[in-house]
Amino acid sequence: MELTNRRALVTGAAVRVGREIALELARAGTDLVVHYRTSEDAAEATAEEIRALGVACDLVRADLADPVDLERVAAAGSGVDVLVNSASIFPRTPLGSVTLEQWDEVIAANLRAPFFLAQAIGVGMKSRGEGVIVNITDWCAERPYRGYLPYGASKAGLAALTT
Numbered sequence: 001m002e003l004t005n006r007r008a009l010v011t012g013a014a015v016r017v018g019r020e021i022a023l024e025l026a027r028a029g030t031d032l033v034v035h036y037r038t039s040e041d042a043a044e045a046t047a048e049e050i051r052a053l054g055v056a057c058d059l060v061r062a063d064l065a066d067p068v069d070l071e072r073v074a075a076a077g078s079g080v081d082v083l084v085n086s087a088s089i090f091p092r093t094p095l096g097s098v099t100l101e102q103w104d105e106v107i108a109a110n111l112r113a114p115f116f117l118a119q120a121i122g123v124g125m126k127s128r129g130e131g132v133i134v135n136i137t138d139w140c141a142e143r144p145y146r147g148y149l150p151y152g153a154s155k156a157g158l159a160a161l162t163t
Contacts, residue, residue, distance in 0.1 A: 001081070001132055004029035009077035009121070011035040011064065011113070012087025014043035017136060021084050022046060023053075031056040033076050035087060037063055064113035065089075065105050073113075074120035083121045085114035086136045088154070094147045103150045110154035115161055135162045 008025050012018035014036035022032050023046070032050050034057055036043035043059055050057040060076040062069035064087055077083060088110045093102050118133050125131025141159040144152030 001130065003082070005031075006081040007031045007033070007079065008082035008084065009033040009035065009073070009080045009117075010084040010086055011073070011117070012037075013084075014039035014046050018084070018086035019046050021086060021136075023049060025082065025084075026050040026053045026055050026057070029055060030082065033058045033060060033080065035060050035062060035064075035073055035076075037061065037087070063109075065108035070113055070116060074117055077117065077121050079124055080121060081125070081131050083117060083131075083133045084136070085117060085134070085158075087113070088136075088138075088151070090148065090151050092147050093150050095149055098149055106150035107154050107157070110151065111157040111161070114158055135159075137162065 003025060008030045010018050010022040010032065013022040013034040022034055026032055032055065034043055034047055047057045047059055058076065060073055062073045064070055089106055091102060091106065114135050122133060135158050137159045138155045140152045141155040
């Protein structure tokens with residue numbers, strides 16, 4: 001897909017991998033919707049860098065584990081040509097100490113949110129006859145990290161969802 005004059009939503013785009021993906025898309029001439037949860041200063045700096053590359057950039061702050069926030073992100077991404085589900089949370093959760101709340105939060109942010117964003121945004125892509133959805137997983141989907149059980153399960157689920 002030619003990326004010039006397209007629009008992309010990248011979740012978790014304020015820092016790390018999501019930031020680099022967003023910047024690379026901007027370098028290719030793609031307008032961006034940059035999602036972030038808590039890294040407001042980093043998101044603003046990323047947006048400034050993106051705009052300096054000559055493309056548009058909107059910011060959307062949201063907790064992807066919150067259904068209301070998730071709907072807001074889906075609305076902000078309405079009509080995008082590219083969706084990159086990069087955001088994830090990674091709390092240390094050793095076996096024997098995982099709480100129901102921790103499990104639900106990790107699964108909601110890392111698995112449920114990418115599915116529902118892909119579903120909401122993918123409908124528009126399908127009706128237009130084009131679009132790309134990229135889900136960022138982790139090698140721990142196949143070889144879980146010790147002490148990060150919900151994270152590993154969420155990434156394995158995302159890998160299964162993607163194939």
